[in-house]
Amino acid sequence: MKLPGTMRVFERGWLSSNNILFTGAHETALVDSGYATHAAQTLALVSHALQGRKLDRLVNTHLHSDHCGGNAALQAEYACRTSIPAAEADKVRSWNEDALTYKATGQQCPRFTFDDTISPGDLLTLGDMTWQAMGAPGHDPHSLILYCADERVLISADALWQNGFGVVFPELEGEPGFGDVRATLELIASLDVKLVIPGHGAPFTEVGKALETAFSRVEYFMGDPARNAQNAVKVLLKFLLLEKQSIALEELEPMLTGMYLFQESNRRYLKKDASELAHWAVAQLVRAGAAEVKAGRLVNKD
Template sequence: MTAKALLPAGVQVFERGWLSSNNILLCDDTSTTLVDSGYATHAAQTLALVEQALGGRVLDQLVNTHLHSDHCGGNAALQTRYPALHTRIPPGLAEPVRNWSDADLSYQPTGQTCPPFAITGLLQPGSIHRWANSEWEVHAAPGHDPHSVILFNPEHRVLISADALWENGFGVVFPELEGEPGFDDVAASLDLIERLDPHTIIPGHGPVFADSPGALQRARQKLEAFARTPDKHARYGAKVLLKFKLQEFGRLPRADFLRWASGVPYLHTLHQNHGGGSLLQEWLEQMLADLVRTGALADDGETIEDVAN
């Protein structure tokens, strides 16, 4: 039996990929709720998945675990499709959403896209919500993102872990990319997950899994390596940003991709702090070479193409 088969009735997972986060649909007789909405360029697919699963019902609520573009890029499309949709986000970035700021919401610094959306409420840590005939606890889980939350169902011991824990690791620690501390927060969030003791975990990316102890062990090993050598995490973060955008583009002229990368503020910061005195163009070439070497992209000197992995 797969871990996904262990999920309680009313909990449906749309496993997406790496450009779009997983989406979780929570349904009972009284309400329908979607957790996270994927990336903007996949919005049509998100709508189709939700509409098919709802079978003619209306989507009542949308909640976001955090506001990275791959988790909330479909919000605007869902709000257009369902005009009465109630949308809740963690409280930390409520003001930049209400007074939309691409810079404060990370979309401009990362070179990513997220259409503006509205909110009708907050997903407060410590609050409890009834979705899919069960109570779900909201827990703060900073690290990958300072404002991120995770959602835990104690009755069935199901955890929606967002990017705080995957089956093999966790999301890039974005505060560290900005020169701010974040590794200790990752460790604390992993400790929290261990205390919650989930039996089934729905991650932000990748398949549903049940081996919580194994995943925590792998995540802590990865965290220890990053904390010991921050340059390694910085290079990893840079390559994630490059790979993410290439997944969006698919295939494009090499010169255009490097032109885009040269204008991304996060990549400038990473180069300044971890480039070892190299020129930006040289450093970006090193990142691309690493991605080619690991099979993440193809580069024939004229065109760069994403390689699914």
């Protein structure tokens, strides 16, 4: 299934979320802006695709750093109207990096502002198409997905990927999340969707198969919540490695233990010595082919 002519997807590497650019007759818009260290690349991609037009609007599905880290750069370049999930407004207004999870994950996000908010049920015009915002808690309690019924296209953010979904972060802090993931998947299953544009990875049409995989995965996590914590630890380390590309092995433990979510994952579920857990995470990435150890450093492998 082809994308509508007013849409373009920039499929990014895993450090950044995908970006979706809309070029409507009267307004241009971008959904999600990638990670901070990729901001120059994001600006170049957007500028090239706009062909001299300005970016009028920026929309965030949620405010994890890989989805909004380019906001500040885009605002500086285009003074674009910025719309964020309504539940995050106070955190952004006061720039509470603890509540926004940037400190908790050890990730960067330059401060940005917003002009208005989006709530579940709101209708947005993007690329001359009508999109409905829907609440998609689970991976993030305040995440939104965007659905265009006329085109049967879903922008799923991290609620549904071709092979799963994002880390269920609320569970790491002892808050319910698995039930929300399942409810969000049931919502998606109730929609007439022919094309999914995920937050990471290529757009796909095998929606039923992806949902089957995602339902199976959440049941797996519900059977033993420590599995979600293990996955989170690996993801947090891989994200660090994607950003830095190479980390001295002796620096890993203090870097990881400085992350609140690493600490909580260990305290609540894994209950390992911090050094042991850091070594375990390294071994997991190496075994998966996502990293290698060279000359006393952990080196990223794509």
